[in-house]
Amino acid sequence: MTFADADAPGRNRDDAFWMPFTAMRQYRRKPMNFVSADAMHYETDDGRRILDGMAGLWCVNAGHGQPRITQSIRDMAGQLDFVSSFRMSHPGAAAMAQALTALAPVGLDHAFFVSSGSEAVDSALKIARAYHQARGEGRRVKLIGRAKGYHGMGWGGLSVSGIGRHKRDFGPLLGEVAHLPLPYDATMAFSDGQPRHGADYAQALEQIVAVNDAGTIAAVIVEPVTGSGGVYPPPHGYLDALRAICDRHGILLIFDEVITGFGRLGASFAAQAYGVLPDLLTCAKGMTNGAVPMGAVLARDTVFDAFMAGPPDAIELLHGYTYSAHPLACAAGLATIAVHDEFGLNARAARLEPLWRQTARGLRDAPHVADIRTAGILAGIDLTPRSGASGARGNDCAQACFEAGMLIRNAGDTLLLSPPLVLDKADIERLFKTIHDILNRLD
Numbered sequence: 453m454t455f456a457d458a459d460a461p462g463r464n465r466d467d468a469f470w471m472p473f474t475a476m477r478q479y480r481r482k483p484m485n486f487v488s489a490d491a492m493h494y495e496t497d498d499g500r501r502i503l504d505g506m507a508g509l510w511c512v513n514a515g516h517g518q519p520r521i522t523q524s525i526r527d528m529a530g531q532l533d534f535v536s537s538f539r540m541s542h543p544g545a546a547a548m549a550q551a552l553t554a555l556a557p558v559g560l561d562h563a564f565f566v567s568s569g570s571e572a573v574d575s576a577l578k579i580a581r582a583y584h585q586a587r588g589e590g591r592r593v594k595l596i597g598r599a600k601g602y603h604g605m606g607w608g609g610l611s612v613s614g615i616g617r618h619k620r621d622f623g624p625l626l627g628e629v630a631h632l633p634l635p636y637d638a639t640m641a642f643s644d645g646q647p648r649h650g651a652d653y654a655q656a657l658e659q660i661v662a663v664n665d666a667g668t669i670a671a672v673i674v675e676p677v678t679g680s681g682g683v684y685p686p687p688h689g690y691l692d693a694l695r696a697i698c699d700r701h702g703i704l705l706i707f708d709e710v711i712t713g714f715g716r717l718g719a720s721f722a723a724q725a726y727g728v729l730p731d732l733l734t735c736a737k738g739m740t741n742g743a744v745p746m747g748a749v750l751a752r753d754t755v756f757d758a759f760m761a762g763p764p765d766a767i768e769l770l771h772g773y774t775y776s777a778h779p780l781a782c783a784a785g786l787a788t789i790a791v792h793d794e795f796g797l798n799a800r801a802a803r804l805e806p807l808w809r810q811t812a813r814g815l816r817d818a819p820h821v822a823d824i825r826t827a828g829i830l831a832g833i834d835l836t837p838r839s840g841a842s843g844a845r846g847n848d849c850a851q852a853c854f855e856a857g858m859l860i861r862n863a864g865d866t867l868l869l870s871p872p873l874v875l876d877k878a879d880i881e882r883l884f885k886t887i888h889d890i891l892n893r894l895d
């Protein structure tokens with residue numbers, strides 16, 4: 453094709469951009485186009501300021517257009533556009549790995565870089581299997597996910613996902629998979645943060661072990677707080693119990709922290725907030741403040757060392773991506789970590805969390821509200837579905853929020869909120885008051 457062909461009939465179509473996770477024909481009737489962003493706000497192409505209640509897509513934790521991050525990306529683009537990480541490197545890669553592992557819980561001391569949460573999850577699942585293979589336990593191939601878990605759109609992540617409709621059109625997926633139940637039930641509705649009971653849900657792992665034979669199971673992967681599946685914080689003691697059962701049976705525990713990482717729960721990672729150390733941890737999104745695609749798998753020594761025991765000249769892990777440790781991503785990541793430190797974003801999130809939780813709970817008396825869950829600066833609000841039209845009320849509420857100048861998401865009839873951590877009291881009040889006002893008039 454030449455550039456002249458761009459003007460040929462049939463080119464310049466408004467459906468040239470095949471959009472992800474979007475009802476495109478509906479979208480084109482009501483487009484939502486953003487042209488700039490700053491701190492807590494987006495600006496639309498028709499000049500409206502929109503309060504960002506989602507940190508973009510759970511990623512812009514330090515606020516939009518953060519000057520230090522933007523400048524670092526600019527500088528690196530002018531200095532070093534690309535270096536492969538296959539048999540070569542650049543100073544930013546080692547610096548980012550060191551800065552990231554310094555943030556992580558003690559014990560997670562190795563970082564494998566990728567370019568997204570999906571790649572991080574698929575990499576972690578492959579590392580888990582290869583770890584057992586390296587130790588002579590190659591029968592351990594089964595992967596255990598959990599109901600409502602979201603682990604991205606790679607084949608591995610989709611296979612362990614606990615959201616059935618995401619898998620519907622793409623089978624067959626990995627066969628060697630089982631799922632834990634969501635550790636949540638109606639008795640926990642309106643829990644103030646973590647449900648007090650429910651640790652027993654972890655015993656479901658013992659049942660899976662019993663019917664599968666522990667020696668065939670490679671890993672369990674969970675989001676410490678189920679994120680896009682609806683924001684479900686773990687019951688007190690649940691993650692500890694999972695950890696203990698994994699230890700008992702030689703199963704690796706993977707925390708998918710693509711949403712919970714980078715300050716969202718008032719600590720760098722949920723592993724620290726809940727005091728439970730996984731064997732592998734995946735992160736992405738907030739690690740570059742969303743400004744350049746990047747993800748990582750963090751690994752414990754016990755895992756890493758198993759790979760380093762083979763022949764000294766062999767490639768230890770036959771896995772990687774063209775853009776692993778991309779210089780621009782490393783520059784953005786280093787600046788993001790510096791900004792988190794400079795502005796004390798973990799402490800800020802921890803300080804705001806009680807106000808966030810209480811203000812969210814203020815929706816309890818609003819029409820249609822069936823449950824409210826919060827964890828750190830995350831909220832999930834279940835609305836009762838309209839009869840025969842599951843998801844319609846959630847869609848209408850999210851759309852009405854946008855028309856009122858605020859971006860939130862919905863998963864069916866569950867409203868989801870995850871604003872940048874630079875928000876203040878007035879932002880918190882506006883987010884929940886807007887939803888309250890909309891619910892008062894929504895049928």
Ligand SMILES: Cc1ncc(COP(=O)(O)O)c(C=O)c1O
Binds near residue numbers: 568569603679680708
């Ligand atoms: C917990 C979790 N894991 C993995 C992913 C996939 O990340 P990405 O969309 O960057 O591939 C997401 C995305 O929302 C996520 O929330």
